[in-house]
Amino acid sequence: MAIKVFIPTPLRPFADGASTVELDGRDVGGLLTALTARFPKLAKHLYQEDGELRNFVNVYVNAEDIRNLALRDTPLAPGDEVSIVPSIAGGAPDVDLSKEEIARYSRHLIMPEVTIDGQKRLKAGSVLLVGAGGLGSPMALYLAAAGVGRIGIIDFDVVDHSNLQRQILHGTADVGSAKLDSARRRLADINPHIQIDTHEVRLTSENALALFRDYDVIADGTDNFPTRYLVNDACVLLGKPNAYGSIFRFEGQASVFHHEGGPCYRCLYPEPPPPGLVPSCAEGGVLGILPGLIGVIQATEVVKILLGKGRSLAGRLLLYDALEMTFRELKLRRDPACPVCGENPTVTELIDYEAFCGVPGAQSSQETNREVFKMVEEQETALQDGQEAEVVFPTDIDVSTLAERMQAGGNGFVVLDVRDPHEIAICAIEGTTRIPMVEIPQRFEELDREKEIICHCKMGARSAQVAMFLAYQGFKNVKNVQGGILAWAREIDPEMPTY
Ligand SMILES: [Zn+2]
Numbered sequence: 001m002a003i004k005v006f007i008p009t010p011l012r013p014f015a016d017g018a019s020t021v022e023l024d025g026r027d028v029g030g031l032l033t034a035l036t037a038r039f040p041k042l043a044k045h046l047y048q049e050d051g052e053l054r055n056f057v058n059v060y061v062n063a064e065d066i067r068n069l070a071l072r073d074t075p076l077a078p079g080d081e082v083s084i085v086p087s088i089a090g091g092a093p094d095v096d097l098s099k100e101e102i103a104r105y106s107r108h109l110i111m112p113e114v115t116i117d118g119q120k121r122l123k124a125g126s127v128l129l130v131g132a133g134g135l136g137s138p139m140a141l142y143l144a145a146a147g148v149g150r151i152g153i154i155d156f157d158v159v160d161h162s163n164l165q166r167q168i169l170h171g172t173a174d175v176g177s178a179k180l181d182s183a184r185r186r187l188a189d190i191n192p193h194i195q196i197d198t199h200e201v202r203l204t205s206e207n208a209l210a211l212f213r214d215y216d217v218i219a220d221g222t223d224n225f226p227t228r229y230l231v232n233d234a235c236v237l238l239g240k241p242n243a244y245g246s247i248f249r250f251e252g253q254a255s256v257f258h259h260e261g262g263p264c265y266r267c268l269y270p271e272p273p274p275p276g277l278v279p280s281c282a283e284g285g286v287l288g289i290l291p292g293l294i295g296v297i298q299a300t301e302v303v304k305i306l307l308g309k310g311r312s313l314a315g316r317l318l319l320y321d322a323l324e325m326t327f328r329e330l331k332l333r334r335d336p337a338c339p340v341c342g343e344n345p346t347v348t349e350l351i352d353y354e355a356f357c358g359v360p361g362a363q364s365s366q367e368t369n370r371e372v373f374k375m376v377e378e379q380e381t382a383l384q385d386g387q388e389a390e391v392v393f394p395t396d397i398d399v400s401t402l403a404e405r406m407q408a409g410g411n412g413f414v415v416l417d418v419r420d421p422h423e424i425a426i427c428a429i430e431g432t433t434r435i436p437m438v439e440i441p442q443r444f445e446e447l448d449r450e451k452e453i454i455c456h457c458k459m460g461a462r463s464a465q466v467a468m469f470l471a472y473q474g475f476k477n478v479k480n481v482q483g484g485i486l487a488w489a490r491e492i493d494p495e496m497p498t499y
Pocket of ligand 1: 339
């Protein structure tokens with residue numbers, strides 16, 4: 001009588017990599033004996049010295065936990081499926097549910113995959129959300145409602161009008177106040193039975209390990225590369241699973257890193273892209289609904305990890321396209337040469353992630369520009385040898401100097417807005433020349449080489465690339481407006497709408 005046995009990811013290396021195997025057995029004891037006979041290396045991972053199943057191993061027949069039944073006496077019938085599920089908490093946690101909590105979670109308690117035992121695991125469990133923004137909002141709301149006993153949130157931001165389109169933890173009345181205040185209020189209202197820890201700090205290499213150490217699962221809701229690598233490395237160093245999500249425009253990604261022997265973020269992306277290559281949501285936009293979906297996927301993974309149930313996204317990258325309404329899945333493998341989770345890791349403590357990701361300000365601006373230029377070069381132009389020697393590098397100009405220059409007038413300079421037309425429709429500085437960045441390689445000859453070219457975009461990243469590009473094309477007097485039109489709106493024209 002062939003019975004299908006599911007082998008969990010961490011035990012697969014001891015079973016020749018098999019995820020399922022068909023074996024004969026009349027009862028669970030006989031089946032496990034057949035399993036360890038076929039894969040002898042499994043035995044010491046399943047059994048203690050005295051022959052009992054190890055504490056962190058649960059055995060299910062179909063959906064039923066038979067840990068507390070005598071293994072040998074649990075009969076099997078044709079078509080039964082046996083799953084070996086390692087639990088992360090190990091045994092029922094030592095917490096109780098009150099009468100109110102039992103009523104609140106009743107739809108969980110009646111599910112065989114949860115039950116009172118699972119709900120106690122959620123209550124005993126803890127998760128740290130990095131960011132109370134687009135991804136952190138739905139995660140926090142659902143994890144609080146689901147009864148995860150302790151939810152930590154790291155954020156130091158203030159609610160802005162432009163957040164409300166997607167960051168549903170916060171409301172219009174919260175604009176101007178700390179995100180953690182509105183988060184705490186909202187979550188306490190959803191579920192007064194849980195503990196909410198707020199950490200109003202910027203996550204850094206100095207505080208990450210101390211902050212993460214106290215939580216079972218870390219959920220990465222960040223929107224920038226330095227923090228994403230920092231979260232990854234801290235999770236690997238501490239051995240914590242990382243429920244990951246990221247969003248841009250209409251597309252999202254989700255996975256679980258460093259869990260069940262699976263890969264980490266650096267196995268997937270050993271190094272960050274050059275600065276400016278991948279725009280942020282603030283630069284490129286994001287569909288407000290998108291983080292709802294991706295954040296709920298992350299929250300689902302957190303709950304499954306705490307319950308020790310189901311098949312996680314470890315080893316898989318889920319890709320979602322809202323415009324096409326498609327989900328795709330890529331297999332991820334742990335990279336034995338990974339600098340942080342590989343066999344000979346070179347990253348054994350947290351590093352300077354701003355410098356690692358080449359964020360402007362972390363190194364001299366000329367170096368940053370050179371990196372930016374490399375990207376422009378690869379993407380848009382093939383530079384001829386020897387030209388570099390004659391390059392006059394662009395310099396920065398601040399918005400108040402620009403405003404004075406424009407006020408004074410004169411035709412010795414051109415202010416070049418390199419944003420897209422739909423951005424210009426929201427706001428623009430009067431009297432600028434407008435060529436979208438993507439058209440610059442074809443249209444830069446329209447610009448007068450005798451004049452000073454002052455480039456600006458939304459925040460200064462794209463225009464810095466354009467400025468470098470122009471310098472390499474032989475323009476001798478190019479400037480980049482620091483902070484872009486957002487700085488202009490802040491300091492020169494507060495009436496200007498922003499985005
Ligand atoms: Zn790795």
